[in-house]
Amino acid sequence: MKVHILIVFIFFFIFGNSQSSKESNFVKDNFTKKEVYIKMRDGVQLFTAIYIPKDISGKNKYPVLMQRTCYSIAPYGENEYKTKLGPNDYLMKDKYIFVYQDVRGRYMSEGTFTNMTPQVSHTGNKNVDESTDTYDTIEWLIKNIQYNNGKVGQFGTSYPGFYTAVGTLSQHPALVASSPQAPISDFWNDDFLHNGKFMMGYFRTFPVFGVQKTKPEKTAWYTDSMIKPTSEDGLKFYKDMGTLKDGYEKYYKDNFFMTEIMNHPNYDEFWQKRSLLPHLKNISHAVMTVGGWYDAEDLSGPLNIYKTIEKNSPKAKNTIVMGPFSHGGWSREMGKHFHNDIYFGDSIATYYQKNIETKFFNHYLKGNTKQDAGLPEALMYDTGSKEWKEFSTYPPKNVQKVNFYLANNTLKNTAGSGFSEYYSDPDNPVPSSSNLRDFNGFTPRNYMSEDQRFATGRPDVITFTTDILTEDITLAGEIMAKLNIASTSTDADFAVKLIDVYPEDFVPLEKRDGIIYGNYHQMVRSEIMPARFRNSREKGEALIPNQKTAVNFRLQDVMHTFKKGHKIQIQISSTWFPLFSVNPQKFLNNPNMATKVDYTKAFIKVFEDSSIEVEVLK
Structure with a gap:
C-alpha cells in the first residue's frame, strides 16, 4: 500500500x-x-x-x-x-x-x-x-x-x-x-491547540497541513516529510525528541503551518481572523451539526458552532447530534459499538444514518423546505446510561448548577479553608495514556474514555472523589473549572479530568478481553488550561510565586449519567505528556520556544475553595 x-x-x-x-x-x-x-x-x-x-x-x-x-x-x-x-x-x-x-x-x-x-x-x-x-x-x-x-x-x-x-x-x-460534521470552529480550541496549548499528539500530522504543492497533484506530495514510527513504544519518540522547539527544528523548520503555530503563542490577530464563530450570522437554511463525545480532535467545534448559530441566526432550522463516537465514527457501522474499552450499544451509527442523517437531507432537498423535518432540536447520547436523549434546547433548560468543591481528596458541597499540594517536574511529566502504541498514531483517540488508574497515586497528580453514589446523577451541558491555585514558579498548566469510577464488582454487558472493569476509572471529559491565559488570551501573564490566583476555564460539554454505585472523580495535574507539550513552568514570552534550561520544578497548591461547576439534569 x-x-x-x-x-x-x-x-x-x-x-x-x-x-x-x-x-x-x-x-x-x-x-x-x-x-x-x-x-x-x-x-x-x-x-x-x-x-x-x-x-x-x-x-x-x-x-x-x-x-x-x-x-x-x-x-x-x-x-x-x-x-x-x-x-x-x-x-x-x-x-x-x-x-x-x-x-x-x-x-x-x-x-x-x-x-x-x-x-x-x-x-x-x-x-x-x-x-x-x-x-x-x-x-x-x-x-x-x-x-x-x-x-x-x-x-x-x-x-x-x-x-x-x-x-x-x-x-x-x-x-x-x-451538515457540518466534526467541524473545526477555531483552531485555538480545536485540533492543534486547546486554550492555546499545543497538542503534541498531533505532531505527526503537520506535513499534511504545512507543505504547499507546486503543481497539480493527484497523489499526496508531502509524504517525504512524514515521520515514520521506529518503535512500538511511541512514547520513546517524544522523549527522545526533547522539547517542542527541538522537534520543530529537527522535523518542521520548513513547514509553514508549524512555523505559524510556533510564532503565534497568543490569541493574536493571526488566530482571531481564523475563528469562524464571529461570522456565523444571518443563516436562514437548515443546519444539522454532528459530533462525537469522544472526538479527540474536534469536540468543541460542533458544540460551539451549534450554540453560535442558535444565538445569532434564529431563522436557521438548527439541530445538533452528539453520539458516543470518536472522530467521524458515525460514518461507519461497528456492529457492537465500543470506544476504547467501553461498550455503548449495537448499530449506533446505522441508527444515526438511517433515522437522522438520511431524513435530514431527503426532507430538505427532496421535500418541502419550508416545513420542519421533524428532527429533535438536540439529539444527545448519554454516555453513562447508554441511551439517546432528545431536548428542545441545548444546553437543556431543566438543569441545576452544582459546585463540587475540591477538598482533602474528596468532592464536597461546601468550600474548605485548606489546600492540596502536588509536585510538578517538567522533566518527569504525567503520561497521558498507558497505551504506548497509541502515541505512534496520527492523532490520539482512545484516551478520551481510557482507564485513568495509571495516573492515580503519582505525586504530581491530585485526586478528589465522591462517596459511592446512592442515586443516579446526570451531568448535562457545560462544565466550568474554577481553580484557586498558587505555585512556587511563574507559569503552569492545569489539566482537569472528570472520571467515572466503576464499582469494584462491575461486569459490563460486552467487554474487551484482558480488561479489568472492576474499579475502572473511565475518563468522561477533560481539558487543559495554561495559567498564562487566565486573564487574557491575547497576552500571556506570569504567575506571582506563592500568590493565590484564580484560574477559571471551561471543559468541553458532557452528557453523562453517573450511575448509582459509581463514584465521581476529579484528577488535576500540570503535565499531560505527550498529548500536550510540556510547560517549562517558567514564564516565557513564547513558551513554544522553551529549552530544557527553562524547565523549572514547582510545588503547586490547589485551595479548597476551588470547584468544578456542572449542570445537573433535574
Missing part, C-alpha cells in the same frame, strides 16, 4: 470494510462522472468531480449534495469512480447529484492553500474566502447541470466539516441544507 493511501485511510476517515463487487459497481452502474474546473470570481479554478444519476431527466430531477475538501477527491479521471458516494449508503442509493471539490491549493485545484481561510469583506470580485468559493461553485452547478431541482445541500467531516460550516455563510438561495 502506498504511503499516501495509508495516510488517507488513517487520517481522512475513509471508513468501512472492502465492498463486494456488486456494491462497488453501484456507483458506476447508476451514475455518470464528469470532471470540470469551476472558475471562481477571482479567476482561480477549482477542480470538481460530479456524479450525475443516469436516470435524471426533465421529469426526474435531482438535488445537489456537495462536499468541498482539502483531503483529495480521488480517484481522478472520468472513468475512475468512487465506490461510495455521499455521507451514507442510504443517501447514495436514494440518488443525488453528488459533487466533490478540491479546495484552493489542494490536489488538482489552483490557488494557494491556507489553514482555516479567514473570512473577508465581500466588497469586490478579488475578495475571496471559502464562503465565496462555495457560492460560486453552487452558482455554476445550478446553471450548468441539466435537470437539477434547484436545491443544494452540503456535508463534510473534520476539515470538510469546516468547509461545510463556512459554506453556510455563502447566502446562495439554492443552499437549503448543510
Whole structure:
C-alpha cells in the first residue's frame, strides 16, 4: 500500500470494510462522472468531480449534495469512480447529484492553500474566502447541470466539516441544507491547540497541513516529510525528541503551518481572523451539526458552532447530534459499538444514518423546505446510561448548577479553608495514556474514555472523589473549572479530568478481553488550561510565586449519567505528556520556544475553595 493511501485511510476517515463487487459497481452502474474546473470570481479554478444519476431527466430531477475538501477527491479521471458516494449508503442509493471539490491549493485545484481561510469583506470580485468559493461553485452547478431541482445541500467531516460550516455563510438561495460534521470552529480550541496549548499528539500530522504543492497533484506530495514510527513504544519518540522547539527544528523548520503555530503563542490577530464563530450570522437554511463525545480532535467545534448559530441566526432550522463516537465514527457501522474499552450499544451509527442523517437531507432537498423535518432540536447520547436523549434546547433548560468543591481528596458541597499540594517536574511529566502504541498514531483517540488508574497515586497528580453514589446523577451541558491555585514558579498548566469510577464488582454487558472493569476509572471529559491565559488570551501573564490566583476555564460539554454505585472523580495535574507539550513552568514570552534550561520544578497548591461547576439534569 502506498504511503499516501495509508495516510488517507488513517487520517481522512475513509471508513468501512472492502465492498463486494456488486456494491462497488453501484456507483458506476447508476451514475455518470464528469470532471470540470469551476472558475471562481477571482479567476482561480477549482477542480470538481460530479456524479450525475443516469436516470435524471426533465421529469426526474435531482438535488445537489456537495462536499468541498482539502483531503483529495480521488480517484481522478472520468472513468475512475468512487465506490461510495455521499455521507451514507442510504443517501447514495436514494440518488443525488453528488459533487466533490478540491479546495484552493489542494490536489488538482489552483490557488494557494491556507489553514482555516479567514473570512473577508465581500466588497469586490478579488475578495475571496471559502464562503465565496462555495457560492460560486453552487452558482455554476445550478446553471450548468441539466435537470437539477434547484436545491443544494452540503456535508463534510473534520476539515470538510469546516468547509461545510463556512459554506453556510455563502447566502446562495439554492443552499437549503448543510451538515457540518466534526467541524473545526477555531483552531485555538480545536485540533492543534486547546486554550492555546499545543497538542503534541498531533505532531505527526503537520506535513499534511504545512507543505504547499507546486503543481497539480493527484497523489499526496508531502509524504517525504512524514515521520515514520521506529518503535512500538511511541512514547520513546517524544522523549527522545526533547522539547517542542527541538522537534520543530529537527522535523518542521520548513513547514509553514508549524512555523505559524510556533510564532503565534497568543490569541493574536493571526488566530482571531481564523475563528469562524464571529461570522456565523444571518443563516436562514437548515443546519444539522454532528459530533462525537469522544472526538479527540474536534469536540468543541460542533458544540460551539451549534450554540453560535442558535444565538445569532434564529431563522436557521438548527439541530445538533452528539453520539458516543470518536472522530467521524458515525460514518461507519461497528456492529457492537465500543470506544476504547467501553461498550455503548449495537448499530449506533446505522441508527444515526438511517433515522437522522438520511431524513435530514431527503426532507430538505427532496421535500418541502419550508416545513420542519421533524428532527429533535438536540439529539444527545448519554454516555453513562447508554441511551439517546432528545431536548428542545441545548444546553437543556431543566438543569441545576452544582459546585463540587475540591477538598482533602474528596468532592464536597461546601468550600474548605485548606489546600492540596502536588509536585510538578517538567522533566518527569504525567503520561497521558498507558497505551504506548497509541502515541505512534496520527492523532490520539482512545484516551478520551481510557482507564485513568495509571495516573492515580503519582505525586504530581491530585485526586478528589465522591462517596459511592446512592442515586443516579446526570451531568448535562457545560462544565466550568474554577481553580484557586498558587505555585512556587511563574507559569503552569492545569489539566482537569472528570472520571467515572466503576464499582469494584462491575461486569459490563460486552467487554474487551484482558480488561479489568472492576474499579475502572473511565475518563468522561477533560481539558487543559495554561495559567498564562487566565486573564487574557491575547497576552500571556506570569504567575506571582506563592500568590493565590484564580484560574477559571471551561471543559468541553458532557452528557453523562453517573450511575448509582459509581463514584465521581476529579484528577488535576500540570503535565499531560505527550498529548500536550510540556510547560517549562517558567514564564516565557513564547513558551513554544522553551529549552530544557527553562524547565523549572514547582510545588503547586490547589485551595479548597476551588470547584468544578456542572449542570445537573433535574
